[in-house]
């Protein structure tokens with residue numbers, strides 16, 4: 001028997017009380033960042049030979065440090081891509097940690113991987129990919145994109161011995177997320193960026209871009225990366241026509257739907273993704289629009305065997321017992337990580353508890369909030385839409401404002417604790433312009449929240 005440790009009991013109560021308070025609070029204080037020197041002055045050294053004690057450390061976090069962070073689930077946090085993890089998912093994130101499951105191999109993680117795969121089965125069903133397509137949860141969209149791009153590159157190398165030792169090249173568009181270029185760098189692959197009007201890639205533009213490649217570059221072309229909901233504007237590339245070009249040219253077709261993927265569950269916009277069912281791989285971030293806590297991404301493959309050829313690690317200490325029950329789905333075989341958290345488990349629990357209809361409705365609400373905000377903007381004399389709302393993103397301008405005005409406005413609202421809405425840039429007829437942007441995720445954001453924010457632009 002363990003001796004009951006009073007400190008441990010108290011610490012557990014503190015943690016549970018904090019967690020319950022935090023997830024019950026629908027408008028947590030909108031913290032602001034502080035200088036490291038300031039924080040150090042207030043907190044002092046925390047790592048000492050004897051330890052400062054759980055109570056002291058916990059109070060420092062609760063009373064000072066967490067206030068220097070921005071709660072991404074605040075209903076008036078409409079910057080970047082916010083998040084809104086369900087309470088069920090957050091609680092089950094604690095359970096995931098407490099259960100100490102190694103998520104690389106079925107042998108150790110079977111029960112947990114079973115949960116992840118249940119959630120994955122639903123995700124894959126949203127894509128319409130053929131039978132036997134499947135996926136695995138990753139740390140996020142960046143890791144999912146890298147895993148897919150490596151699988152694509154390895155498949156291309158396997159196609160011909162001419163491709164071995166040759167630097168690979170991929171095509172994408174100016175709407176692609178920065179992680180595509182960053183991960184191409186990790187792979188030491190080249191990127192040709194197609195400059196598309198409205199950051200929207202279509203089949204014919206892809207066709208022309210391929211025709212314009214020099215013969216030697218055409219031979220290095222291993223993948224096309226389209227975006228299923230650009231991070232900046234929520235625009236979905238013309239996936240159907242792009243898929244046709246990729247098929248004809250025999251090129252791996254990856255769809256990065258890290259942000260937009262949640263909207264596959266929304267009937268009102270599902271048709272915009274037509275063609276995604278022809279992808280070779282897809283990235284979706286449950287920590288964006290599927291209400292999972294950080295971090296949780298997903299990569300889905302049409303052909304799992306190709307992913308395994310690229311990612312499966314071999315090592316004498318990795319020999320898995322060939323026992324019935326120990327053989328099964330090994331997440332380590334399909335993405336870049338070996339030891340991994342079972343980060344799909346919070347999504348599984350929340351989906352199991354609430355049902356998929358609740359997810360559909362919560363995602364539709366984000367889309368609806370964007371439509372409502374767009375209407376309010378159209379009706380206001382001092383505001384105008386830059387383009388129609390797309391998915392849950394609204395791009396708009398305050399007439400007469402300069403880039404500095406947008407920046408000052410952002411700081412003012414953040415510092416006062418009202419809202420976090422950051423500016424972005426959009427390419428118009430006369431070059432790049434600084435504008436304002438809303439991205440809705442949290443279904444608990446209200447129309448009044450939108451009114452209050454827009455009123456500060458008067």
Ligand SMILES: *Cc1c(COP(=O)(O)O)cnc(C)c1O
Nearest residue numbers: 140141142177179231256258259
């Ligand atoms: C957010 C995003 C990513 C990066 O995902 P992380 O989870 O931040 O690594 C990649 N692609 C798109 C389209 C995104 O919106």
